[in-house]
Amino acid sequence: MIPSSILSVCYLIGSVTFIVGLKMLSHPETARRGNWLAAAGMVISILGTLFLYRHDGEHLHNYGWIAGGLVIGSVVGTMAARQVKMTAMPQMVSLFNGMGGLCAMLIAVIEFNRLLPEDASVTFAQVLESRQLSLYVLAILAGLVIGGVSFAGSVIAFGKLDGKISDRNFAGQQVVNMAVITAIAALSVYLICGDPRQPALIFYTVTFLSLFYGVLFVIPIGGADMPVVISLLNSFTGVATAFGGFLYDNQVMLTGGILVGSAGTILTIMMCKAMNRSIRNVLLGSFSATASGGPVSGGEQGNYKEIGLNDLAILMAYARKVMIVPGYGLAVAQAQHVCHEMEKLLRDKGVEVKYAIHPVAGRMPGHMNVLLAEANVSYDELLDLEPANDALATADVVLILGANDVVNTAAKNDPSSPIYGMPILEVGKAKAVVVNKRSMRPGYAGIDNALFSEPNTSMLFGDAKSVLQNLAGAIKEL
């Protein structure tokens, strides 16, 4: 049997598992198996490449290096993925995505270096012409630029979600961004058509500008929009992978890359819709851009009343229906287990308890569902936005645990607010609202919340975990 024909079959299997795996990932029951199916396809494709790949009849070389890289990557990747806390999951995904982008970029650099003429008397244009390589260089450049943007952008997104980098924007940023893109395009055209004397210099300038653009692209975008950005960068890396597939005439890279590119784009749009924001707004960083117009303050806001632990325990234990609105504060405090404990105590007292889950509560869509599922909260107790809003109208007590922007009434009432138009959980419809926060500081989007000064709202300050522990204790003693 000819190795290359077996390899083609391996790639075919790989492509099919990616498609089926992605399909299975979009249903709760099959998602986990879908993930492993895609992983199996990946292993088959990688092993096939290692042992069956032939170029002009030649085997691959440098097996030691390759094996070393694979082992190091696998060990570090597994450890990082296993040890990361659930709360830090989004930035981990962003970082892994950036690694893919970096990989695409490095491949482009190596492939380009192979094209450079060794003989000084031969110009770069002659090399391209003699071997009909112009489109090949175009694919290299595309992989380089997209991979570079994705890498730099993902690292910045990682830094932001990890709280290491803050939002920054300056006047005329859009102009600078456009100038950088134009420069990248112009230099690329010059490299292919202009017969430059220093092709390598131009190539590395493009590399640098791509990385620079990745930073510029992400740095002004508000932290609350980061999931959308990661999803977008994810589809970028997909496209960079597809260009790699074109480079090597490799079908599994091509299909896998394009599949992720298009699925990632749709996913990005769906995430935007869940937050009722347009991609354009997200990318222009309008959270920060309109911030100066909206009622924004970095300090504390006044006019609120507090409630004591015991009062709240009594309020909830004798209510008919309690709704819990979890947010990032719950995730940070790792309070999901205590929360479930308290929920069970209330249930034992005959109280109906439901969770109201906003689609973008936490740092990523589905973040809260994952956290609560970890604490064994039953799937049936979690209500999506619309059923939650119906249920909130009949609730006696709403307990908000470290959520802020998703219950901010400004999204409904204040057209000048940066989050105006985002669907919110209408907690104000309930008889009593209790907000647990660490302090009066505004939420992630940096906007004040009028809800806190409503007459039926009371505040309960403190770390979600210790508050819930004490609350559970107080309920037990009733």
Add this chain to the structure above:
Amino acid sequence: MEAILSFIHTNLQMFYIVILSIFLGIEVISRVPAVLHTPLMSGANAIHGVIIIGAIIVMGEADSGNYTALFLGFIAVIVGTLNVVGGFVVTDRMLEMFKSSKKK
């Protein structure tokens, strides 16, 4: 113009793959519940780690004396593997949490 046409003609198969894959990607994940947005994104993230194949090829074809290529290729293999392995493991960890939902 002629160059573009002949390019399309010689790579016709690739154009079909690209166009069909685009539609497939859109079709495959339409109507996904918001709960699964994050795991789906993470899974897709692992899938584009297939770029690792490119890294393996570029590494395997490098001259054993060309240390720049070897070094860059080595880094490319490492980060590509990170993308694949980390991506799939993280996705699995997220989905592991949904186990209890099956009981319903």
